Every structure is written in C-alpha cells, then in structure tokens.
Amino acid sequence: MPRSTPATSAEGNEIMSQTNKYRAHPPAPGMAYMSAELKQTIDLTESTVTDDFDERSWDMVVSLGLSRQLTTGKTLIELAGEGHDDIVVCTADLGRPTQVIDFGKAYPERYFNFGIAERNMIGAAAGLATMGLTPVISNYSFFLALMGVENIRNDICYTHLPVKMVGTHSGIAMGFYGTSHHCCEDIGALRAIPNLILMAPCDGTALTSALRSQIKHPAPIYFRAGRGREAVVYDSPFDFRIGGSNTLREGRHATVLAIGNLVKASLDAHDILAREGIGLTVVDMYSIRPIDREPIRAAARRGPIISAEEANVTGGFGAAVAEVIVDEGLGVRLTKVGMPDAYSVLGPPTHLYRHYGLDGEGVAAAVRKALDAARPTA
Amino acid sequence: MVKDKARLIRRETVRLTDICGSGHYGSAFSMAEIVAVLYYQLLHVDPGRPKWADRDRFTMGKGHAAIGLFPVLADQGFFPEAWLDSYSRMGSPLGDHPEMKKTPGIDFSSGSIGHNLSVSVGMALGARLNKSPARAVCLMGDGEQNEGQIWEAAMAASHYRLDNLVGIVDINGAGSDGVAQETLRSEPLKDKWQAFGWNVVVLEDGHDIDQTFDALNRALNAPNGKPTCVLAYTVAGKGVSFMEGTWQWHLGFLGPKDIARAYAEIDAGDIG
Numbered sequence: 001m002p003r004s005t006p007a008t009s010a011e012g013n014e015i016m017s018q019t020n021k022y023r024a025h026p027p028a029p030g031m032a033y034m035s036a037e038l039k040q041t042i043d044l045t046e047s048t049v050t051d052d053f054d055e056r057s058w059d060m061v062v063s064l065g066l067s068r069q070l071t072t073g074k075t076l077i078e079l080a081g082e083g084h085d086d087i088v089v090c091t092a093d094l095g096r097p098t099q100v101i102d103f104g105k106a107y108p109e110r111y112f113n114f115g116i117a118e119r120n121m122i123g124a125a126a127g128l129a130t131m132g133l134t135p136v137i138s139n140y141s142f143f144l145a146l147m148g149v150e151n152i153r154n155d156i157c158y159t160h161l162p163v164k165m166v167g168t169h170s171g172i173a174m175g176f177y178g179t180s181h182h183c184c185e186d187i188g189a190l191r192a193i194p195n196l197i198l199m200a201p202c203d204g205t206a207l208t209s210a211l212r213s214q215i216k217h218p219a220p221i222y223f224r225a226g227r228g229r230e231a232v233v234y235d236s237p238f239d240f241r242i243g244g245s246n247t248l249r250e251g252r253h254a255t256v257l258a259i260g261n262l263v264k265a266s267l268d269a270h271d272i273l274a275r276e277g278i279g280l281t282v283v284d285m286y287s288i289r290p291i292d293r294e295p296i297r298a299a300a301r302r303g304p305i306i307s308a309e310e311a312n313v314t315g316g317f318g319a320a321v322a323e324v325i326v327d328e329g330l331g332v333r334l335t336k337v338g339m340p341d342a343y344s345v346l347g348p349p350t351h352l353y354r355h356y357g358l359d360g361e362g363v364a365a366a367v368r369k370a371l372d373a374a375r376p377t378a
Numbered sequence: 379m380v381k382d383k384a385r386l387i388r389r390e391t392v393r394l395t396d397i398c399g400s401g402h403y404g405s406a407f408s409m410a411e412i413v414a415v416l417y418y419q420l421l422h423v424d425p426g427r428p429k430w431a432d433r434d435r436f437t438m439g440k441g442h443a444a445i446g447l448f449p450v451l452a453d454q455g456f457f458p459e460a461w462l463d464s465y466s467r468m469g470s471p472l473g474d475h476p477e478m479k480k481t482p483g484i485d486f487s488s489g490s491i492g493h494n495l496s497v498s499v500g501m502a503l504g505a506r507l508n509k510s511p512a513r514a515v516c517l518m519g520d521g522e523q524n525e526g527q528i529w530e531a532a533m534a535a536s537h538y539r540l541d542n543l544v545g546i547v548d549i550n551g552a553g554s555d556g557v558a559q560e561t562l563r564s565e566p567l568k569d570k571w572q573a574f575g576w577n578v579v580v581l582e583d584g585h586d587i588d589q590t591f592d593a594l595n596r597a598l599n600a601p602n603g604k605p606t607c608v609l610a611y612t613v614a615g616k617g618v619s620f621m622e623g624t625w626q627w628h629l630g631f632l633g634p635k636d637i638a639r640a641y642a643e644i645d646a647g648d649i650g
Contacts, residue, residue, distance in 0.1 A: 088507070112503065112538075117530035120496040124534065127500020130478075130486065131508060132431070135500075154490045155497060159478060 038066065060096065067228025069204035070099040072138050072166050075211045077106050084215060086134045090125045092118045098138040098168045099228065118143045122151035129161035134215065141167030141224065145186035156220045157195040164215065165222045166207070171261065171310030172339065172356070173227035175349035184339040188315025190222055191289050197242055198289040200224040202263040205234035206286060213240040224260065224288070231264040233284070245292040251279025254306065254367050255299035259285055259317050261358065262308035262337065268360025273367060280367060291320050293328070300330035304370035306337055308363055313338040335370040337363055380418050380587050381650040383450065384410040388617045388644045390449035390462065392637060398466030402474070404614035404627045406446030408550035408584070409517065411650055412610055415590045416515065417450045420598055425455035428482040432510045435501045440519035440548060441475040441488030448472050448481075456483030492525025495545055499534050502543040502605075513598055515544045521553035523564035529574065535605040536575025543605040544597045545576070548584065552614035552625035567609050577606040584610035587650035618643050
C-alpha cells in the first residue's frame with residue numbers, strides 16, 4: 001500500500017507537481033540540462049545567442065548542440081565520402097533536431113526535406129529505393145513509426161525495399177513536451193510488421209556502428225534512437241549485427257536484458273547491486289527483431305531475467321523476450337521494466353525516468369524484487 | 379489498333395472477373411483508353427527487360443483497377459498470357475491489386491489509396507539524381523483525390539520542380555459508396571492542381587483515343603520545371619451500357635447470360 005494517497009489527475013495519473021520530492025533531483029549524467037559550462041562546448045556558429053546574453057539563455061542551436069548522440073548526419077557524411085554515393089537522406093522538417101541537416105549541407109542534391117508531410121516522405125523514400133538509391137529517413141519516432149506505420153508497412157516492408165529509418169526521440173525523452181510527443185508504442189507496432197528489422201542503438205557510437213554495419217543491407221531496417229542526450233555506453237564502434245547483442249557485464253545472480261537508454265541504467269544498477277554483493281549480468285539487446293535468443297537461454301540458466309526498455313511493456317521489447325521464454329519453454333521468471341500500459345505523465349525527462357523506475361535505482365529495485373520472488377520460501 | 383487494345387482490356391476484365399467471382403469493372407473500363415495509349419503509344423518500356431533502369435515508371439494509385447493492366451502486360455510479353463488464367467487463384471502473382479515483387483512490369487505495389495503519387499515523386503527524384511530519362515507516371519482515381527497524402531505529394535512534386543512526373547486523374551465519378559463528388563467533393567480539381575504548382579491538362583473525353591494521346595503526350599513532354607496533371611474525364615463502366623455512369627458497378631460480378639451481353643456490347647462497341 002502507498003504511504004499516502006497521491007493527488008491524481010482525471011485520468012488517474014499521479015500529479016507530480018504537488019510533490020516536492022522530484023524538485024531537488026539533480027540531472028543524471030549525460031541527460032543534463034543547459035549550463036554555461038556545457039554551452040561552451042557547443043558550436044554556436046548559427047546561434048543568435050551572443051556574449052551579451054545571460055549565460056543561461058539558449059536558442060535552438062544551443063539546445064540541439066546537446067544532442068550529441070544523434071550521429072546519423074555525421075556518419076552518413078563519412079559514408080558518402082567513402083564512396084557510398086547512393087545515400088539519400090529524407091526528413092520531414094526535422095533535419096535539425098535529428099541532426100541530418102549537416103548531410104544536407106554537404107550533399108544538398110541528396111538531401112530531401114519533405115516538410116511536415118511524413119507519409120509522403122515515406123512513400124517518396126520507397127520510390128527512391130526503387131531507383132537504386134539508399135534512402136535514410138531521419139525523423140521523430142512518434143511521427144515516423146506511429147503516424148507512418150501503414151506507409152512503412154505497405155510501401156517499404158511489403159515491397160521489401162532497402163530503406164533505412166532512424167526514429168529519434170523515442171520513448172519519453174521529450175519529457176514535458178507532453179504525452180503526444182512520447183513514443184512508447186513504436187516497438188509494439190513495428191515488431192508486428194514482416195520483413196522489418198528493428199534495432200535500438202543506445203548511444204551515438206552504437207548509432208554510428210549501426211549505420212556503418214548495415215547501410216548496404218538489402219532490407220528495410222528501423223533504428224530506434226533516443227533524443228541524442230543519452231549517457232555514453234560505448235567508447236568505440238562495434239559490429240552492429242542483425243540478431244546480435246553485447247554482453248557488457250557478467251554476474252551470476254540475475255540478468256538484465258536492456259535496450260536503448262536502459263542499457264546505461266542497467267550498468268548503473270550493476271554497480272549499485274555489486275556493492276550489495278549481487279552479481280548482475282547486463283546485455284545490450286540492440287537487435288529487437290530478430291532477437292538474439294542465446295543470451296535469453298543463458299540468462300534462464302543463471303536466474304531471474306529482467307527486461308528493461310523505454311517503451312510500453314505491452315507489445316514491446318519485454319514482450320519479445322517473453323515470447324522467447326515461452327516458445328522455448330525456458331521456465332524462468334521475467335520482470336518487465338518499462339513504461340506501464342498507460343499514457344505517460346509529463347515532466348522533465350530525468351524526473352520521468354526516476355518516476356517510472358527507468359534509472360539505475362529503478363532497475364536495481366526490480367532486480368532485488370525478482371531475486372526475492374525467486375528465493376524459495378521457508 | 380489502340381482501340382482494339384482498349385477492347386482487350388474490357389474483354390479480359392470481364393473474363394478475369396469471372397474467374398474470381400468479383401471484380402472492379404467500372405474502374406478498369408474507365409481507364410481502358412488511357413492505359414492503352416500509354417502502353418502502346420507513349421511509355422518507354424521494354425517487356426524483355428522489365429527492370430531496365432531507364433524505363434518509364436507507371437504506378438497505380440487506383441490499384442484496384444490492376445485487373446485492366448494485367449492483360450496489357452501479358453499482351454506485351456512482360457509475363458506469359460497463361461498467368462492471366464490464374465488470376466486470384468491461391469498463390470497467383472495476379473490479384474485485385476498489383477504486386478511489384480511478383481509481377482514483371484509492375485513498378486510498384488499498391489492497394490492503399492493515396493500512396494503511389496508519393497512513390498512516383500521518389501521515382502522522379504531518383505531519375506533526376508541518376509541522370510536517367512525515365513519519367514514517372516501515376517494513375518489516380520477521383521475518389522483518391524480525397525486522400526490528404528495526395529496533396530502532400532503534390533506540394534513536394536512542384537517544390538522539387540519534377541517535370542519528369544505526370545499525374546493522371548481518371549475522373550470516372552464513381553466511388554465505393556456512391557458518386558465520388560457527393561461522398562466528398564474534390565472539385566474544382568483544375569484549380570487545386572494549378573494552385574499546387576502543377577501544369578494542368580484537361581482531357582475532356584478520356585475515351586477519345588486522339589484526345590487522350592494528345593493530352594498524355596503533352597504531359598509527358600512538358601519540360602518547364604513543373605509536374606503535369608492530366609484531368610481525364612471518363613465514364614465509369616464505359617463500354618457496357620448497364621454499367622456506364624453508375625457507381626453500382628464499381629464492384630460486381632456477371633453471370634453467364636450477362637457476360638454474353640457484356641462481351642457482345644464490348645465487341646460491337648466503337649469507343650475511341
């Protein structure tokens with residue numbers, strides 16, 4: 001039972017603003033808000049914020065400069081420079097926030113901004129693919145995957161065209177911009193589409209690795225990325241394999257299978273639990289579909305499994321793990337950490353991650369609970 | 379000759395519908411002259427090389443009329459005529475809507491109304507990028523003009539100055555629920571397409587071969603930095619008296635006695 005009844009909205013969501021408990025929570029590393037120190041590290045060439053502004057002031061350029069993990073544009077410029085002259089980039093008035101605008105500056109004739117017309121963009125990308133080109137779509141996930149799901153299904157996947165999609169700002173990364181801008185249903189929607197490969201690079205290095213490894217893959221791929229402010233997990237590029245995964249920590253008591261932002265949160269949980277003598281295995285399960293079954297089998301031999309994602313646990317990555325456990329009769333308990341099957345509340349992203357247990361403490365708590373439940377009762 | 383090919387489209391539409399027990403007569407009949415003129419007089423395609431990079435691309439926004447295109451592709455040699463006999467049967471490449479992965483000569487799959495003008499925008503952009511003379515032609519329905527995505531594509535096409543793109547609207551007046559303009563008015567289409575930055579060619583009688591050739595030929599060769607839309611006024615069910623001008627034959631089936639009547643009218647008819 002909760003210690004006190006929280007204030008709720010008409011929909012039953014807890015109203016966060018009436019509590020003080022989230023106010024003092026400092027930003028998590030890598031998900032930081034603006035500071036003068038950070039601002040100094042950003043390219044302000046196009047910014048209107050000049051030296052005579054208050055040091056806390058910011059404009060779009062400053063804000064976008066924080067999304068350093070969105071490496072799509074930079075990587076595609078490199079690939080084009082290495083001879084991939086078939087790459088074309090499509091966006092829908094989100095070239096700046098998704099950071100592909102730099103590709104447009106470098107290769108203006110290969111950069112198509114279709115305006116706020118996402119479904120047309122998806123169809124045009126399919127048409128470009130039929131002409132032998134390699135289209136890369138970069139757009140917010142909630143417009144690309146949710147508004148465009150039928151176009152993705154009919155124009156790109158049914159036709160099996162080599163279009164690469166980078167859906168950014170997935171999950172609740174948009175924070176107080178509101179529930180309309182949260183995208184927790186994309187995995188469930190996309191995971192049910194035949195021919196579509198669905199993968200989740202968890203930071204900028206992973207996104208670069210994903211594009212480098214798979215740009216020539218002859219089938220459609222959707223890369224589910226974050227807002228670009230994610231904490232860094234990888235310090236060097238790796239082979240981002242279809243059906244692959246990376247085991248980042250090995251511990252003997254329980255296993256967290258994580259994607260996206262929850263990879264870093266799970267690494268934090270590993271450190272927290274290590275201090276308590278609990279050994280946690282952490283796997284970055286970046287290939288959601290097809291999923292890497294081996295780490296799930298190995299985890300089942302080890303102990304409880306915890307899936308962790310910034311998405312609706314209904315139909316999401318946790319559900320994909322559950323399918324493998326049941327299909328293979330692994331007979332192990334699965335705890336799904338993720339967004340509940342309800343519309344998310346709004347708030348600053350770091351507060352939301354804490355509220356929904358999508359940070360290190362949240363994952364650690366889920367692991368402890370899973371271990372308690374698995375322990376035989378006296 | 380082209381007249382005979384339009385007749386072939388109508389005859390085969392009746393025959394293939396008889397195989398599956400249901401078919402889109404009205405839409406196939408209304409586009410018969412347009413498709414015949416395109417495939418026998420204007421489009422640069424090569425049945426021996428269906429994947430020829432520089433071929434003109436033809437997509438059907440009104441994919442439900444594919445039954446009228448298949449006989450043309452078979453007649454031209456894109457695939458064996460025997461395939462037509464498999465129409466709609468289990469595992470056949472040929473069904474109510476065209477499938478690019480199964481049927482040589484089909485440049486894009488369709489079925490979901492409103493998608494293929496966007497696809498054609500991509501094809502036209504790609505042709506330009508590849509320095510290919512290929513042109514992209516998209517045949518739409520008038521009911522399809524209700525789809526918002528059409529106008530997204532229309533904006534993109536004029537923005538990118540795609541004069542290698544041609545849209546054709548087969549304005550046969552019929553939709554699934556009734557008269558298209560009564561269900562949701564899309565007229566005045568000429569004003570709309572012009573306002574979206576396109577050249578507009580009004581084809582007053584889309585069943586007159588000479589007029590149709592003239593309109594489509596002009597549209598395919600209009601290098602003025604604008605895409606061109608041909609507003610083709612046609613008659614749903616054209617060629618069979620009891621179907622003409624009706625919405626009721628958007629979808630239907632004819633029993634043996636009525637098939638004979640339809641064949642007789644199609645054979646005796648002198649459309650074009």
